[in-house]
Amino acid sequence: MGMPCLVCGPLLGHTQRFLSDTRRPIDLAVSAHRGQRLGCHGHAVRKAADLAGLVGKRSFALPQQRARLALVYAGPDRDDDTDPDLESESLLASLRARRDELDREDEETTKRWKRGECTSAMIFALNNVEGKPLDWVRRVAMEWPLAAIGSMRGGVWLVNLRTCKTVASNPLLHPVDPREGGLEDVRVLYGDYDGGGITAMAMKAGIIASASRDGIVRLTRRAEESDVLEERAVLPVGSIVSSVLLLDGGSVVTGTLDGKVRRWDLVADDDGDSAVVVKYEVGLELDLSAPVLCAAVDPDRRIIVAGTGWVEGAAGTAYVFNLEDGELLHRWTPHMSTRSVVIGHGQIVTGGIDGSLRALSLNSEGSGADAFTFSADTEAAHLEPWHSGPVVALAMREAGLLLSGALDGTIRVWDLEAEEDEDGVGGTGKALYALRGYKVWLGSVLTDGRRLLSDGCDDGVLMHDFSRHKEGS
Known part of the structure; x- marks a missing residue:
């Protein structure tokens, strides 16, 4: 056997992980590839371009996974005179066939989303752990x-959703009395329904960011060969955190009740494998002069969107800033208090404390100051009907779907691409149906395209799986 190709070799592990995420792994001999020279046939530009277009249609894959798979073009190590172009075409044909199968699966999954066809299960409960004091789920992040999972008592658990088992945990990560208000009056964030504990969470590339009432964001990850979540970094924010976002490259964006939006940049690691980050520093700080209740980032357009709460007679404003230099690109007042925000499908969608939803259109081609198509008098469109409680969580899914979670006990699924019908419904977004039964502690609504994950169920985490038919359907 020849030596592994110097270009393809490092990518094989990533490709295999990508393939395994399809639930029906593609049976390709990619891992058997060995290139006897750096000029591997798979590195031809024409093939890389073909594969890039091919795997780009795998809608549930991350962009970096698509890129990695596009680069891994290979033929097996052979000493005979087999025409490499014939093997190239064979591999491409296999990939195209699998692509078509995945496209069909995606279409069927989207149809089930629109019809509300799913299987539902409580996949994890904190109080199933013997001898542990009663605790309640307050925030969830998913990768x-x-x-x-962040709890009322300030603990964080890392859970495998396939096995419903705890992988690692740190029950005392945020040691603040859950019944204490903390640094500021949190009623601007929770109203009369403050459940205590974790206020914000995010997860990316194995790193978990969590915040509680102590004005600190803690970054953790699973310790190697351990069931412990070890602390990787501490960000001294100095205020209650309403939003935390993890960016590619290690940066962290925080929104806090003292009116600040900050971008924290990773300065250095000890050695790259160390558990402890040497230093984070504030690379950008914005003062909005009102409590920041929500924030979202569009990494492609390089923008931050932040929503503020009502203060001293001034309605909550939404802002769009340049992620790099903090330039103010746009501001508007969609709600009395802008409680939630999400970016996707060429729109910024905001949720209000009054139950309303508004959508502001973006230019899908632009970036930064060129990302918008509005003029000075452009208004955000209303999505109707309203929720009957504060809209506390928003998420986007492919195919124009929006998810909104509110304190009226529902999570709604909207079709933002629905055309207006004869009764005038649709056009700017049509409510398809609502999932009911959530409690006033709802704070997280998440999707990976196939599944909807949420809290708001006391000590449990609820998952609706749209990749499977309902029983009897």
Whole structure:
């Protein structure tokens, strides 16, 4: 056997992980590839371009996974005179066939989303742990198949959603009395329904960011060969955190009740494998002069969107800033208090404390100051009907679907691409149906395209799986 190709070799592990995420792994001999010279046939530009277009249609894959798979073009190590172009075409044909199968699966999954056809299960409960004091789920973050769960008592659990088992935990990560209000009056964030504990969570590339009432964001990850979540970094924010976002490259964006939006940049690691980050520093700080209740980032357009709460007679404003230099690109007042925000499908969608939803259109081609198509008098469109309680969580899914979670006990699924019908319904977004039964502690609504994950169920995490038919359907 020849030596592994110097270009393809390092990518094989990533490709195999990508393939395994399809639930029906593609049976290709990619891992058997060995290139006897750096000029591997798979590195031809024409093939890389073909594969890039091919795997780009795998809608549930992350962009970096698509890129990695596009680069891994290979033929097996052979000493005979087999025409490499014939093997190239054979591999491409296999990939195209699998692509078509995945496209069909995606279409069927989207249809089930629109019809509300799913299987539902409580996949994890905190109080199933013997001898542990009663605790309640307050926030959830997801990076399938893992989820990070933050509790009322300030603990964080890393859970495998496939097995419903705890992978690692740190029950005392945020040691603040859950019944204490903390640094500021949190009623601007929770109203009369403050459940205590974790206020914000995010998860990316195995790193978990969590915040509680102590004005600190803690970054953790699973310790190697351990069931412990070890602390990787501490960000001294100095205020109650309403939003935390993890970016590619290690940066962290925080929104806090003292009116600040900050971008924290990773300065250095000890050695790259160390558990402890040497230093984070504030690379950008914005003062909005009102409590920041929500924030979202569009990494492609390089923008931050932040929503503020009502203060001293001034309605909550939404802002769009340049992620790099903090330039103010746009501001508007969609609600009395802008409680939630999400970016996707060429729109910024905001949720209000009054139950309303508004959508502001973006230019899908632009970036930064060129990302918008509005003029000075452009208004955000209303999505109707309203929720009957504060809209506390928003998420986007492919095919124009929006998810909104509110304190009226529902999570709604909207079709933002629905055309207006004869009764005038649709056009700017049509409510398809609502999932009911959530409690006033709902704070997280997440999707990976196939599944909907949420809290708001006391000590449990609820998953609706749209990749499977309902029983009897």
